[in-house]
């Protein structure tokens with residue numbers, strides 16, 4: 001199957017510099033693959049005060065609307081479309097464009113965080129903490145105005161590797177009923193068994209699953225180059241195993257994101273190298289799809 005990579009070169013959804021530089025860096029390793037690099041036309045405000053939590057909403061929505069229209073075209077032309085972040089807010093247009101193209105889908109969110117805040121509960125106003133709530137129709141309507149179709153049923157959403165959920169975000173997660181698998185679940189039950197169950201939840205009544213891979217799911221000792229590191233994560237080896245299971249079931253996967261690499265926080269390119277290995281695993285499978 002043809003592949004198209006959309007590089008979302010933005011850090012509008014986070015308060016730190018760096019993630020916007022990731023797509024260009026990663027694409028250097030995949031020059032033979034069709035790609036487009038898209039940057040926001042407006043600057044990012046870095047303020048972190050609570051009163052200022054809508055600071056980048058307008059600019060991010062305009063950027064996401066552009067990503068959405070590129071992704072809709074890419075998918076309509078029959079390409080397997082990969083989003084390379086940038087911060088995780090680019091998953092909003094990535095997932096919603098797949099809803100437009102493929103209809104009812106599930107979402108597998110591989111991440112240290114549940115990203116299930118809303119403007120009501122966010123402590124920082126950083127929109128990369130809201131995308132999963134947004135794409136599942138849990139509040140956040142102001143972040144998906146460019147999309148007139150449906151959202152993803154929370155019953156078809158699994159978060160893998162979650163270990164950091166904000167206090168008020170916990171209530172959102174509970175109310176919505178998304179499925180969570182902690183690092184302990186992966187270790188106690190085994191990765192293969194958890195992934196099997198997660199796939200069946202995501203595929204229950206849907207046509208395919210979108211996979212969104214946030215590099216901060218990996219322990220910061222092995223993947224330090226992310227904007228919001230969380231200790232006690234999965235190992236690089238476990239990440240590659242999870243991703244190889246995803247790649248092995250590529251016929252059931254409709255689209256994919258790899259996000260949150262922050263080259264300014266990386267040491268000796270370790271996180272970049274892991275990101276390349278993950279992307280390579282995926283792309284090899286997509287080519288044979």
Ligand SMILES: [Mn+2]
Nearest residue numbers: 088111115214
């Ligand atoms: Mn995330």
